[in-house]
């Protein structure tokens with residue numbers, strides 16, 4: 361029996377999303393991105409685990425343990441912000457399949473510049489020539505403002521410095537992907553897999569990416 365996606369290779373895996381059998385190559389390449397995998401598919405779960413372990417190993421080897429501790433500290437302060445930014449990236453990637461890691465990096469650089477200016481008391485939003493970059497930086501800024509503008513610390517208000525640190529953290533991770541992976545969308549694929557299409561809206565509570 362042939363894979364129903366590529367119609368070339370042997371179908372060896374039952375795909376619960378397609379309700380048919382597909383080949384391991386299509387499963388590996390498209391799961392969580394083009395295929396809307398249910399979260400309990402064993403191939404999906406295994407694939408996530410493998411991918412995350414691989415990246416963690418590579419990054420630990422390159423940067424040591426310090427960036428991880430720092431990221432965990434930032435994350436624990438406000439997991440919601442991390443999850444919302446990830447979700448915004450995944451959502452935009454689904455809307456515009458051409459979005460690249462480089463464009464995300466550019467958008468986040470704009471956000472940082474904007475926050476730095478704001479710290480000096482000037483409200484100015486840095487823009488790019490690229491429409492999708494502007495869209496993304498606007499969305500990330502909206503998410504951050506939701507928290508920096510809250511009146512009370514107890515309600516999850518964060519400082520501009522914290523907001524900047526979070527964006528910096530994302531930027532470092534994306535740059536790592538840009539450097540290590542020749543696929544120009546690798547980071548976006550990675551993030552999208554943690555925010556599957558249908559359950560995306562209900563996943564705001566926490567980012568699964570932080571789990572080791």
Ligand SMILES: [Zn+2]
Nearest residue numbers: 363366383386
């Ligand atoms: Zn196939």
